[in-house]
Amino acid sequence: MTPEEFKEARRKLGLTQSELGAVLDTAPQTIRKWEMPDARSTARSVNPVAARAMRWFLSGFRPPEWPQGR
Structure with missing residues (x-):
């Protein structure tokens, strides 16, 4: 995952950098x-584990740490 793809994924998920940091x-x-x-x-x-997690998040997975209302 390129830096641009990672940023776009975060934006698609509606998360700030702080929120994504808390989740990861x-x-x-x-x-x-x-x-x-x-x-x-x-x-x-981009950390390969974080990139894999972003793909899971884009597919609908939400861990318990996910911000409410997102």
């Missing part, structure tokens, strides 16, 4: 870095 037990700053274009000096590759 990851700091919002890490989410922000995953969503940066690869050319940026502080960018990080």
Whole structure:
């Protein structure tokens, strides 16, 4: 999953970076870095486990940590 695909998936799910961070037990700053274009000096590759989880979320899976009303 590219940074752009990850960001688009988060937006489709209607989550902020903070909300997604809480669901994935990851700091919002890490989410922000995953969503940066690869050319940026502080960018990080999207974690493969997080990318897999995003695909599950897009298919309808909602863990207990999911924000209410989303």
